[in-house]
Amino acid sequence: MAGTDRTKIDLAATLPAGPAVVLVEPQLAENVGSVARAMANFALADLRVVRAPGRTEAQGARTFAAGAHHVLEAARHFDSVPDAVADCSLVLATTARGRGQAKPVDAPDAAARLLAGHMASGEKAAILFGRERTGLENDEIALSHRVVTFPVNPAYASLNLGQAVLLMGYEWFKAATAAEVFAMPTRSPPGTHAELVSLFAHLEGELEEAGFFRSTAKRASMVRNLRNMIHRMEPTKQDLRTLHGIVAALVEGRPGPQGRGRTVLKPLRDVEED
Amino acid sequence: MAGTDRTKIDLAATLPAGPAVVLVEPQLAENVGSVARAMANFALADLRVVRAPGRTEAQGARTFAAGAHHVLEAARHFDSVPDAVADCSLVLATTARGRGQAKPVDAPDAAARLLAGHMASGEKAAILFGRERTGLENDEIALSHRVVTFPVNPAYASLNLGQAVLLMGYEWFKAATAAEVFAMPTRSPPGTHAELVSLFAHLEGELEEAGFFRSTAKRASMVRNLRNMIHRMEPTKQDLRTLHGIVAALVEGRPGPQGRGRTVLKPLRDVEED
Structure with missing residues (x-):
């Protein structure tokens, strides 16, 4: 599926700025690399990492980033979730399943529309992604405005970090580029x-x-x-x-x-x- | 994001059968494993592999399948694309970008709604995914009814096989679990x-x-x-x-x-x- 086209315009420059992707204590550098790749595919550039110093410079991250080194190099590191999202006025927490907190829960597509609407007015927003094994802690979820849960087969719910960011990035990109139309390639004019x-x-x-x-x-x-x-x-x-x-x-x-x-x-x- | 819940119902048993995922000459067993994992997340079970014998049994595939061994073990192998999709009456070809063929091009969400409507009446369908580096050949695309193109940032379009299957699986799952599925008006059954x-x-x-x-x-x-x-x-x-x-x-x-x-x-x- 590789198909980077260097002649094409970088939509990151023409779209409204995307939400920050906040990784909380990611354990594997490879996953951080996959996240960078997924972000680049969907014109997201603002990667923030909480309490995982060096994780973005490791060789595993560069390998799995598959060329999205600009995202890794621009990543910023923070000591806490509140520090990481201090400039954001909308914070979404991703969870694998309902966590019983009294917060609105959105599917990724609804969350993406919310983000696009919010950011269109110049506000900043962030999406939190938790640790590979244990996800976000309850206190971290409590710091968020809303929860995003992915629709997956409950009998086999095994989205990894890169996949979760890919799905959110995809939905954000769809919402942000909603005007774009997919049509049949230009053909000869229709018959009268x-x-x-x-x-x-x-x-x-x-x-x-x-x-x-x-x-x-x-x-x-x-x-x-x-x-x-x-x-x-x-x-x-x-x-x-x-x-x-x-x-x-x-x-x-x-x-x-x-x-x-x-x-x-x-x-x-x-x-x-x- | 791991969160398999063994107490939850397996939606694969309650949903209409999903489309076949057809991998044409996949080069890396690891990617075949990622595909199996992505399929299991979204209750897809019908994996078909063209001209890549043994790729589903390799250790790399099992490692990257992360527990979705049932998908790998049930995979079927074929010598050609026509053989692989012989029983299908709707065949979609995924491409990284427009390939100029005179076929309707859908985004994954529209394609998924089409698949869900088609399959609701008991018909079979398939989605073709091409080789990692070169994608599908023109003749393979010509064998398909429609094309699916992923909306990605043109300046950095680097979806790998597992990511592409993940996005299609995600959209299929959303469409198949939506309250209403719109079926095509009844005509004679579509040709295989x-x-x-x-x-x-x-x-x-x-x-x-x-x-x-x-x-x-x-x-x-x-x-x-x-x-x-x-x-x-x-x-x-x-x-x-x-x-x-x-x-x-x-x-x-x-x-x-x-x-x-x-x-x-x-x-x-x-x-x-x-």
Whole structure:
């Protein structure tokens, strides 16, 4: 899935600043590296580490960061959670499951929308991620405004630190870039209705001659069905030319002893496409 | 974030069956292990591996699976992508960025809703994931109905295999556990991948004989384009029978002085639909 494109704009520069990712006493440098990689994928840059000095410089972190060294190098270290989030006006605590505190619990997507809305007005926010084995302590959760819990299969809930940050980063990125639209790659312009009708006439005329429609009674529903199939294809002008070419080739094109060697009616350049 | 709760119900047993995760020539056993772990988190169980025998048994896979051994042990191995998805009527190809093929491109959340709707009616579906360095080949993408692209920062797009499967699994789980799943309007059941391939073979064979493909060089892109057009139609089993009938009728059916009066191969009841 690797596909860094150096010619593409770095969205980190055009998006509103993302939330800080706060790792509380991470045990393995490799996990810190995975976190940096996940952050870079989703244009997050503000990594803060509580009580794990040196964890961002270890070789394991650099290896698992897979090139996201800028995130590791910009990381800041703190002695306590309150110090780490002192400048933030919204703090979310991630937990693997409900921890029974009287706080609103959000799924990652709802939390991300909340963060994006909050930060759009220039406020700072942070998401806390706990220790690999034991998560966040109750007092750390109590310092947060809200809780984020990941929807996973309860029988096998084993999100590691890198995966948890990946999911939050992904949802934050979706919320922050909500305007971006995914569309089909630009193709040739869509066929006009008249061009469609012309294909229907060509195809149905040939099928009529070939005896494809068994009876007048069946013909109407067969034609309707056929036109629906072609409509679902959403054919471009180019696609329609290709289809004309196919019909002509199948009817006329086969050279052979039975005299079916007439030339294809459509010039072949009309039925090619890159 | 570890938090497996053995007392909790295994949602895999209560959810509709999830899509198959198809890994095409994965290079590192560790990545196959990460994929199994990501699948287990989101109650996915159907792992299929193309041309990478032994990759699921390697120690690296077991280590990175972090307990999701049941997924590795149930994995099935195939020699080709068509074999791996032969029983599936919806095949999605994941790509790191646009690959310019004329197919609809979905973000993971939209793709997951599509999968959940499709599978709610008992149909099978698959998601293809390509090689670590090079992804899926164009011909493998052409075998798919739709493309899934992950929204990532273009300046740092470095999702690995385990991360990509994690994001798709997460979105599938959200869609499958959502209160409402919107199914497609009832039509005849969708064609399986094997049925699609059979139509491709029939149509392309006849076009080959008719001299439709001007040169070997053009053939590959013309075939890919043609398959994309048919995929976009999302043909049902009935539609595929109709298309076979049309090809046969155009090639064989026309009665006339040139001896083209052979009977249509498909009985007509196969090409009717209400």
